[in-house]
Amino acid sequence: MALLEEESHRDALQAAWLEYQKARKRFETVYREHAKERPALFENLSGNTVEPLYGPDEKRSDPTYYLAKIGFPGEYPYTRGVHESMYRGRLWTMRMFAGFGTAEDTNRRFRYLIEQGEGGLSTAFDMPTLMGYDSDDPHSVGEVGREGVAVDSLEDMEQLFDGIDLDQVSTSMTINGPAAIVWAMYLALAEKRGIAWEKLRGTTQNDILKEYIAQKEWIFPPEPSMKLVTDTIEFASQHVPQWNPVSISGYHIREAGSTAVQELAFTLADGFAYVEAALRRGLDVDAFAPRLSFFFNSHLDFFEEIAKLRAARRIWATRMRDRYGAKDPRSWKLRTHVQTAGCSLTAQQPEVNIIRTTTEALAAVLGGCQSLHTNSMDEVLSLPTEKAVRIALRTQQVLAYETGVTHTVDPLAGSYYVEALTDRMEEQAKAYFDKIEEQGGVLACIENGFFQREIADAAYRYQREIEQGERIIVGVNAFTEGNEESIERLKIDPSVERRQIERVKAVRQKRDGWAVQKALEEVQRAARASENLMPALIAAVRVYATEGEIVEALKQVYGTYQERAVI
Amino acid sequence: MERRPIRILIGKVGLDGHDRGAKVLARGLRDAGMEVIYSGLWQTPESLVRMALQEDVDVIGISILSGAHMTIFPRVHDELVRRHAEEILVIGGGIIPPEDAQALIQDKHAAAIFAPGESIETIAGWIREHVPGQRQALKDGA
Known part of the structure; x- marks a missing residue:
C-alpha cells in the first residue's frame, strides 16, 4: 500500500515536471519570437552570459541537492552563512580602513571612528612601511x-594606539611583506602595557601570495616569504589564539583587473597553499585553520558578487573537510571581510560613487560578510x-538599521538565478584549480606569470x-x-615627511645601540637556522630596532x- | 613620407606597485600602433631617464597612485634636463588631484596629466598630436 502511494506520488511529480518543461518551452518560444531586447551586453563581469530568465530545474529542486550543496546557515557547507542567526545575532563589524601622516594623525582618526560607533580598527600603512x-x-x-x-x-x-584599549578593540593591519615585523611591534606594545596576548583580537593581512600575483608589494623571494607567513601562523596558534595571522585576499587581485571568477579561484588557491605549507610544517590542521580569514572585493555586478561569497564558503568547507581532513567545524568556515571596489569608482562626478558603494555594500551584506569597509566617494582623487568617510560609514549604518535586509538569514537563497550563478562560479573556480595544479601549484604559477597574464x-x-561603449x-x-x-579634498601636510624623519632619528639616538646590534644578529641567526622568527623579531622591536633595519x-x-x- | 612609429616608455617610479593602469595603457598604445616599452616596477627618476635614452623614446608616461607625484615628476624633469633630453615629452596618470595636475603642467614638469577614466583613444590622440613631426619621420629617410 505504502509502496503504491509512493509510486503514484512519483508519477504525479513527474507529470508536474513535464508540464513545467512544456510551459517553459512555450515561454522560451514566445520570448524568442516576441521579446525585444535592448542592444546591451548581457554578460556579467566574469564574461559569463546571463540568461533572460532563470527558473526551477530538477537538479536544484531536489531536496537532496539542498542538503548537500546549500544546507542551513551555520552548518556545512555554509553556503547560507557561517552563523546560524547571521545578522539577527550580530551585525557585521563596520571596519573603516584609515591611515595617513604620522602615528599621531592616524591615532586622531582612529579615536574619531571609535566615537562614531565603529567596532574595529583598520590600519593603512604608507608605502615605505609596506615595502620595508x-x-x-x-x-x-x-x-x-x-x-x-x-x-x-x-x-x-x-603613538598609533595611544589611549586605545588593545583588549577592547579588534585591530586589522594591512601589511604584507614586513607583516611579521609589524605584528611583532603590536605584540611588544601589548606586552609593555601588560595585556596578555591571549586577549588580543585582530588580523594581519600577511598574504604574500597575492602580492606577487597582484598588489606587487613584496620584499623577499616567494619561498622565504612563505616561510615567514608560516612562522606567524604557527606562533599565533600557540600564543595569540584570537589573532587571524593571515587574511587571504582577493581584494587586490580584483583591483588589479581580474574577473570575479578569477578573484574567487586565485584567492582560494592561495588559501590552500597556506594550509598546505602549515601542514608541511607539521601543524595540526584544526590548530590553525579556524584562524584563517578572508578578504574579498565587492564590485558592481550585484548578483555575481553575492554568488561569489556563497560559492567561496562552499568550496572552502568542502576542501577543508574532504582534502585536508579538518574535523573541527570552525576549520570549515570561511569568514570574510569585504571592501567595496575602489577600482569601480570614478573621478567624474565623484558623489555618484556613494551610490556605487551602496549597492556594492548591499551585495556584501546579502553575501554574508563578517566585516565591511565602504569606500569614500573621493578615494579616486x-x-x-x-566627511567622505562619515558618509561611507553612514551607508553601512543605513543598510544595517533601516533597510530590513538583516532580518532574515541569506534572503536570496533559492533564487533561481543566484543559485545557478553560485554553482557556475564554483565550477569555473574548480577548473582554475585544475589548471593551477597542472602547472605545479601557486608558486609555479607566480613564477611563470600565469596569474599576472x-x-x-x-x-x-x-x-x-x-x-x-559596450559597458x-x-x-x-x-x-x-x-x-x-x-569636491573638497584632503590635503596631507607636507611637513609630515620631515617630522617623521626627525622622529626615527631621535629613536636611533636614544635607544641602546649595542642591544639593537645583538638583536639584529639574533634575527639573522634564527633566519639562517630556519627557526620560527617571531621570538627574535619581538626581541628586536622591543629594543627599538626599526623596521628598515x-x-x-x-x-x-x-x-x-x-x-x-x-x- | 613613411613614418617611424612613436616610441613610448611607460614607467612606474617609486615604491608604488599599482600596475593595472600602466599595463592596460601599454597594451592599448601598442594596439594603437606605437612601440611601447614597460619599465617594470620600482624605478628611480635616474633609472627611468636612462632607460628612456637607451630606448630612444619620444614620450615617457609615468603612472603614480601613491601620492608621491609632486616629488617624482620634478625629479624626472630635472634628470632629463641634466642629460639634455628635455625634448622627451613627459605625461602622467594615476591618483593625481586636478590642482596638482595643473601645477605640474604649469611648472613644465609634465606636458599632460590624464585623469582616471580617460580613454586610451584620447591619450593616443594627444600623443600623436604632440610628438613633433620630425621625430615621427623615418630616421634615415628624413
Whole structure:
C-alpha cells in the first residue's frame, strides 16, 4: 500500500515536471519570437552570459541537492552563512580602513571612528612601511605618510594606539611583506602595557601570495616569504589564539583587473597553499585553520558578487573537510571581510560613487560578510576627507538599521538565478584549480606569470568594453553632464615627511645601540637556522630596532626578488 | 613620407606597485600602433631617464597612485634636463588631484596629466598630436 502511494506520488511529480518543461518551452518560444531586447551586453563581469530568465530545474529542486550543496546557515557547507542567526545575532563589524601622516594623525582618526560607533580598527600603512624602508631611507623620498601611516619603530606603534584599549578593540593591519615585523611591534606594545596576548583580537593581512600575483608589494623571494607567513601562523596558534595571522585576499587581485571568477579561484588557491605549507610544517590542521580569514572585493555586478561569497564558503568547507581532513567545524568556515571596489569608482562626478558603494555594500551584506569597509566617494582623487568617510560609514549604518535586509538569514537563497550563478562560479573556480595544479601549484604559477597574464588580459578586456561603449559607466562614457564640478579634498601636510624623519632619528639616538646590534644578529641567526622568527623579531622591536633595519638584516639572508613583467 | 612609429616608455617610479593602469595603457598604445616599452616596477627618476635614452623614446608616461607625484615628476624633469633630453615629452596618470595636475603642467614638469577614466583613444590622440613631426619621420629617410 505504502509502496503504491509512493509510486503514484512519483508519477504525479513527474507529470508536474513535464508540464513545467512544456510551459517553459512555450515561454522560451514566445520570448524568442516576441521579446525585444535592448542592444546591451548581457554578460556579467566574469564574461559569463546571463540568461533572460532563470527558473526551477530538477537538479536544484531536489531536496537532496539542498542538503548537500546549500544546507542551513551555520552548518556545512555554509553556503547560507557561517552563523546560524547571521545578522539577527550580530551585525557585521563596520571596519573603516584609515591611515595617513604620522602615528599621531592616524591615532586622531582612529579615536574619531571609535566615537562614531565603529567596532574595529583598520590600519593603512604608507608605502615605505609596506615595502620595508624606514622614513629616512632614500627610497622613501616623497612617500612618507602619503597613503597611510608611517611606522618605523615600536615608538610609532605606541603613538598609533595611544589611549586605545588593545583588549577592547579588534585591530586589522594591512601589511604584507614586513607583516611579521609589524605584528611583532603590536605584540611588544601589548606586552609593555601588560595585556596578555591571549586577549588580543585582530588580523594581519600577511598574504604574500597575492602580492606577487597582484598588489606587487613584496620584499623577499616567494619561498622565504612563505616561510615567514608560516612562522606567524604557527606562533599565533600557540600564543595569540584570537589573532587571524593571515587574511587571504582577493581584494587586490580584483583591483588589479581580474574577473570575479578569477578573484574567487586565485584567492582560494592561495588559501590552500597556506594550509598546505602549515601542514608541511607539521601543524595540526584544526590548530590553525579556524584562524584563517578572508578578504574579498565587492564590485558592481550585484548578483555575481553575492554568488561569489556563497560559492567561496562552499568550496572552502568542502576542501577543508574532504582534502585536508579538518574535523573541527570552525576549520570549515570561511569568514570574510569585504571592501567595496575602489577600482569601480570614478573621478567624474565623484558623489555618484556613494551610490556605487551602496549597492556594492548591499551585495556584501546579502553575501554574508563578517566585516565591511565602504569606500569614500573621493578615494579616486586622494585620501578621503573626514566627511567622505562619515558618509561611507553612514551607508553601512543605513543598510544595517533601516533597510530590513538583516532580518532574515541569506534572503536570496533559492533564487533561481543566484543559485545557478553560485554553482557556475564554483565550477569555473574548480577548473582554475585544475589548471593551477597542472602547472605545479601557486608558486609555479607566480613564477611563470600565469596569474599576472590572466589578470592583465581581463583588465584589458574590461577597458576595451568601456571604451567601445559596450559597458556603460555613468560619468565616464555616458551621462557626462556635471563632470566639471569638483569636491573638497584632503590635503596631507607636507611637513609630515620631515617630522617623521626627525622622529626615527631621535629613536636611533636614544635607544641602546649595542642591544639593537645583538638583536639584529639574533634575527639573522634564527633566519639562517630556519627557526620560527617571531621570538627574535619581538626581541628586536622591543629594543627599538626599526623596521628598515630588520628588513635589511633579513635581506642579507633571504635576498630580494624581481618579477618578469607581463604586459 | 613613411613614418617611424612613436616610441613610448611607460614607467612606474617609486615604491608604488599599482600596475593595472600602466599595463592596460601599454597594451592599448601598442594596439594603437606605437612601440611601447614597460619599465617594470620600482624605478628611480635616474633609472627611468636612462632607460628612456637607451630606448630612444619620444614620450615617457609615468603612472603614480601613491601620492608621491609632486616629488617624482620634478625629479624626472630635472634628470632629463641634466642629460639634455628635455625634448622627451613627459605625461602622467594615476591618483593625481586636478590642482596638482595643473601645477605640474604649469611648472613644465609634465606636458599632460590624464585623469582616471580617460580613454586610451584620447591619450593616443594627444600623443600623436604632440610628438613633433620630425621625430615621427623615418630616421634615415628624413
